Amino acid sequence: MSVTHTVPPIETGRSGLQKLLRARESGLVVLIVALIAVTAAIQPTFLFSDGGWRELLRQPTILILIALGEAIVIITRNIDLSIGSILCLSTYTSGWLFANVEGIPIVLVVLIGVALGAFLGLINGLLVAFLRVPSLVITLGTLYAYRGIAILWIGPHFIRSSWLPPEFRALGTMQWVGIPVLLLLVLIVVLIVGWFMTSRRAGRDLYALGSNPEAAKLFGLSERRLTLNAFVTSGALAGLGGLVYLSIYATGDARVGTGYELEAVAAAVVGGVAIVGGSGTIWGVALGAFFLATISSALPVLGVPSLWQQAIVGIFIVGAILLDRVLFLSRTRRAKRKGSES
Amino acid sequence: MTDAPLLQLTGVSKSFGAVAALVRADLTLEAGSIHALVGENGAGKSTLVKIVGGLYQRDGGEFTLEGRSVDFHSTRDAKEAGIAVIYQEPTLFPDFTVAENIFVGRQPYTKLGLLDRARMRRETRELTQRLGVPIDPDREARGLSIADQQVVEIAKSISVGAKVIIMDEPTAALSGVEVDRLMGIARQLRDEGKGLIFISHRFDEVFALCDRITVMRDGTYIATNTTSETTEDTIIRQMVGRSVENLFPKQETTAGAPVLEVDDLTSVGVFENVSFSVRAGEIVCFAGLVGAGRSEIARAVFGVDRYDSGSVRVGGSAVPAKNPAAAMRLGMGFVPEDRRKQGLAMEAGVQSNITLAIRDRLSKFGFITASMEEPSARTWATRLQVKTHALDTEASMLSGGNQQKVVLGKWLATQPKILIVDEPTRGIDVGTKSEVHRLLSELAATGVAVLMISSELPEVLGMADRVLVVREGRITAEIARADATPENVMYAATHAAGDDRETAA
Incomplete structure (x- = not known):
């Protein structure tokens, strides 16, 4: 207490900052509601029909799952481009198991699908953590390698819905008080992942690594272990995504999941994850994925030509990145100004 | 206890x-x-x-x-x-709050298994208040x-x-x-x-x-x-306390007309009112501690970094600010501190590296071939005794000392009037070190003005005709070769200018 401080204390616009952070999630909710309202006004069956309602809620589930995994990887300052291929292998393996192993329990198939995804993610993680090659290059390689395995194995075949047990097919259409069960299951995953990332030390360590890798090293965090964890989680969630795909579409061939990795990156970025790592919330990512999935189903209904649909998605991605940049710069400027005033 | x-x-x-x-x-x-x-x-x-x-x-x-x-x-x-x-x-961690930065790795949990942010906030407030510097626990560390x-x-x-x-x-x-x-x-x-x-x-x-x-x-x-x-x-x-005699074979030269004249150069917050000149055939050393602003001054003089006021002249002509190409045309060369990052194309061969700064002169109709580069590259590689069996050896394969020679060769090939070298012997072995010193000394003897930055006192005292001591962005002392001692240079490097205590030199 003997110290008299001559430098004035630093004040912050904490409420303002939190408002900004919340703005991403609340902004997305507003966008989603507006999008659905406008689309339903033009084409009421988009919302007000059994099929329309179900599609609206069911269709984003796959993207939400893989975007969560992608976000975790991006938060650690890496990227995973292989999740589309992992999803494909999980989908086909699961279908194949149902067809070839008589009476296999559904739970076991789900576990195998997730474990396969986790294993493929582990390979990514090992390569990135031990070869010290940028993950962009490694997972670009495994994107093609895993897809190649799928093509070699599956060839021209495809999963027939007759392969699948009726209980599993029912999962895709089952509802609970009007909400698809699949969405409920995915929301539980979102809650668990979100809790882990915001409220557990192990999750915070992933943010720490992406926020300042040098400091993380000095601090004694194991970069290798954290990188492995992120990629395994991403792979496992892609594996789970493969099962959700199978239960919704009851089919699948060697092309399943093509391009999903970029949609996942887009969802993470739109949801507020900084591509340089260290920040972004799981809640934002889930909303970002829901928003992008809804756009892709709404635009055809609105009669937007398919060529424009991709451009519109692109505009949202660039817009989200610009918004992040502007917010970041104004935040930094404000902090600097405060520093120089004192 | x-x-x-x-x-x-x-x-x-x-x-x-x-x-x-x-x-x-x-x-x-x-x-x-x-x-x-x-x-x-x-x-x-x-x-x-x-x-x-x-x-x-x-x-x-x-x-x-x-x-x-x-x-x-x-x-x-x-x-x-x-x-x-x-x-x-x-x-x-810039993305974490101040409170979480203090507790990172051992964040407390609530009974529900969530982070106990209230407790982190409270304890952070107590800690910073105890230190007499209240900092908002909830602000991001960034900034x-x-x-x-x-x-x-x-x-x-x-x-x-x-x-x-x-x-x-x-x-x-x-x-x-x-x-x-x-x-x-x-x-x-x-x-x-x-x-x-x-x-x-x-x-x-x-x-x-x-x-x-x-x-x-x-x-x-x-x-x-x-x-x-x-x-x-x-x-x-x-x-x-150590002897510094005759570590370096410095040739005696007579200084000619000023080649580089720097007048009242200021970059706010980096360096202030820096004025000095380097004459033909003279080696001037910037001495001082790491972080004193020496490299920053050199980079501004060469035009890599900006400055706010002041002027730089080479051979009487003004050098435009923030324009290294113009500085090179006027006869300035700059061997940067970090040769790996700033001085060499690591994946390119020795030959291409040496001729990098004179490609315009060697090329015909905008094209350049290896055979056009070879004579210049060979001349300099031989004169500098770069130890490599072939001129197409990748620069990354060379030892630190040989890399430094290649960088020197690159700039010598431009036949500069004034050469700025920043820490030319950092990280290279003693034998090569004295070779680099011999080269710089020979260069000065041919009438080139040399401005050398060095953090090693023996090197400064051995090489410099004049020592300029930089401290916190200002030149705090100018000491002639004959008067320079380890003590007075170190004293100037650690004391503010105007602190006119008699040095025990």
């Missing part, structure tokens, strides 16, 4: 390959005291700190903490043993001033119950008020019974704050002085 000192190092050594960073380091830190560690750049202070902090493992010697021998295998081990290191540039980041680091070290707090040049980036505040905190921690190691180049701070001063030189313990019983002159003598 035991009688054993809080922390004791005896005869600690550490080598990196063939380079001995620490030969025999001794240090005894008592609880409730502040101990200064001083020495020239490269004396081994940072290596010592990294060993204590668990980042490096010692090769030999004794290391005890409260009388017990310890071996740290990681920074985590050191932290658990109660050692905290605060680096010059603090290492916070905090260096001084406040250090306070956060100190709060963190108190919060984990550190007994030993090491501050590695903490005041280098601070303003006067912030230095006072930090020194107040340091005294407070001392009074609470903690042991502090304080590394600084500023003697006024060392003498004002520390109880004891340990001097290191060339990786070796020299002496420990009780502050009240010693003087700055004694410390300086201990820091530099």
Whole structure:
């Protein structure tokens, strides 16, 4: 207490900052509601029909799952481009198991699908953590390698819905008080992942690594272990995504999941994850994925030509990145100004 | 309580390959005291700190903490043993709040398994208030001033119950008020019974704050002085005490007309009112401590960095600001400090690297072939004795010394009137070092003006016709070759200009 401080204390616009952070999630909710309202006004069956309602809620589930995994990887300052291929292998393996192993329990198939995804993610993680090659290059390689395995194995075949047990097919259409069960299951995953990332030390360590890798090293965090964890989680969630795909579409061939990795990156970025790592919330990512999935189903209904649909998605991605940049710069400027005033 | 000192190092050594960073380091830190560690750049202070902090493992010697021998295998081990290191540039997580930065890795949980942010906030507020520097626990660490980041680091070290707090040049980036505040905190921690190691180049701070001063030189313990019983002159003598005669074959030259004239150059916050000239055939050395602003001045003179006011002239013609190409046309060459990052195309061959700056001159109709490059490249590679069997050897394959020769060759091929070399012998072996010195000396003898930046006193004293000492962005002394001694150069490098005490030269 003997110290008299001559430098004035630093004040912050904490409420303002939190408002900004919340703005991403609340902004997305507003966008989603507006999008659905406008689309339903033009084409009421988009919302007000059994099929329309179900599609609206069911269709984003796959993207939400893989975007969560992608976000975790991006938060650690890496990227995973292989999740589309992992999803494909999980989908086909699961279908194949149902067809070839008589009476296999559904739970076991789900576990195998997730474990396969986790294993493929582990390979990514090992390569990135031990070869010290940028993950962009490694997972670009495994994107093609895993897809190649799928093509070699599956060839021209495809999963027939007759392969699948009726209980599993029912999962895709089952509802609970009007909400698809699949969405409920995915929301539980979102809650668990979100809790882990915001409220557990192990999750915070992933943010720490992406926020300042040098400091993380000095601090004694194991970069290798954290990188492995992120990629395994991403792979496992892609594996789970493969099962959700199978239960919704009851089919699948060697092309399943093509391009999903970029949609996942887009969802993470739109949801507020900084591509340089260290920040972004799981809640934002889930909303970002829901928003992008809804756009892709709404635009055809609105009669937007398919060529424009991709451009519109692109505009949202660039817009989200610009918004992040502007917010970041104004935040930094404000902090600097405060520093120089004192 | 035991009688054993809080922390004791005896005869600690550490080598990196063939380079001995620490030969025999001794240090005894008592609880409730502040101990200064001083020495020239490269004396081994940072290596010592990294060993204590668990980042490096010692090769030999004794290391005890409260009388017990310890071996740290990681920074985590050191932290658990109660050692905290605060680096010059603090290492916070910019995306985390101040509170979470203090608790990172050991965040408290609520009963529901969520982070107990309220508790982190409360304890952070208590900690920073105790240090007399209230910082909002909820603000992001991004954008905090260096001084406040250090306070956060100190709060963190108190919060984990550190007994030993090491501050590695903490005041280098601070303003006067912030230095006072930090020194107040340091005294407070001392009074609470903690042991502090304080590394600084500023003697006024060392003498004002520390109880004891340990001097290191060339990786070796020299002496420990009780502050009240010693003087700055004694410390300086201990820091530099070695002979510097005839390490370098400097040729005597007669200086001609001024080639480079720098007048009142200022870059706000970096350097101020810098004026000097370098004459043909003269070697002028910028001496000073790392971070004094020497490289920044050189980069601004060459046009890599911007400056706010002042002028640069070569051979009487004004050099436009922020335009290295124009500086080169006027006859300026610049060998940067970090040759790997700034001076060489590492994947390209020796030949392409040497001719890189003269490609325009060698090419015909905008095209260039290896055979056009070869004569110039061969001339310089031979003259500089670059040791490689082929001119197409990748630069990355060469030793540090040979890489430096290639960079020198690149600039010599442009036949400059004034060559600026920044730390030309850093990280290269002794033999090659004297070759580089011979080259620079020969170059000056042919009438080229040379401006050399060096942190090694023997090199400065051996090579320079004139020494300009830079301290905190200002030239604080100009010393002719005949008058330069290790003591007066070191004194000028550690004292503000205008501090016109008689030097004991």
